[in-house]
Amino acid sequence: MMFPVKKVVAQLSYKLARHCIRLIEQDERGTSKGRCSLCGCVDKKKLHRVHRGLFKCENCGTTQNADVNGAGNQLSRYLRVDELPSISSRGCLAQPTMWQWNNHLWEAVPC
Ligand SMILES: [Zn+2]
Numbered sequence: 001m002m003f004p005v006k007k008v009v010a011q012l013s014y015k016l017a018r019h020c021i022r023l024i025e026q027d028e029r030g031t032s033k034g035r036c037s038l039c040g041c042v043d044k045k046k047l048h049r050v051h052r053g054l055f056k057c058e059n060c061g062t063t064q065n066a067d068v069n070g071a072g073n074q075l076s077r078y079l080r081v082d083e084l085p086s087i088s089s090r091g092c093l094a095q096p097t098m099w100q101w102n103n104h105l106w107e108a109v110p111c
Pocket residue numbers: 036037038039040041057058059060061062
């Protein structure tokens with residue numbers, strides 16, 4: 001089954017606009033492999049795609065879902081930071097992350 005990305009984006013954009021929130025789409029190319037979103041490692045000898053959906057980084061010793069790694073890299077790219085702080089949420093709803101703009105860059109604020 002194919003996930004209807006364009007339809008979801010259109011519906012999300014419409015619903016956000018009702019609350020005066022603008023949806024900004026990010027280019028996802030090259031985000032799921034080639035870089036660890038947790039430590040920023042780009043050494044291809046230390047990064048492995050164990051299975052299609054599993055990403056492993058020998059540099060920091062983590063194994064995570066490749067899509068989660070890609071999402072983390074997209075967030076890093078959007079925030080223009082090399083490494084996400086350890087307080088970043090990794091899909092656990094009990095660990096929300098708040099980001100604050102300091103007129104220069106985005107900074108994580110402990111909750
Ligand atoms: Zn890593």
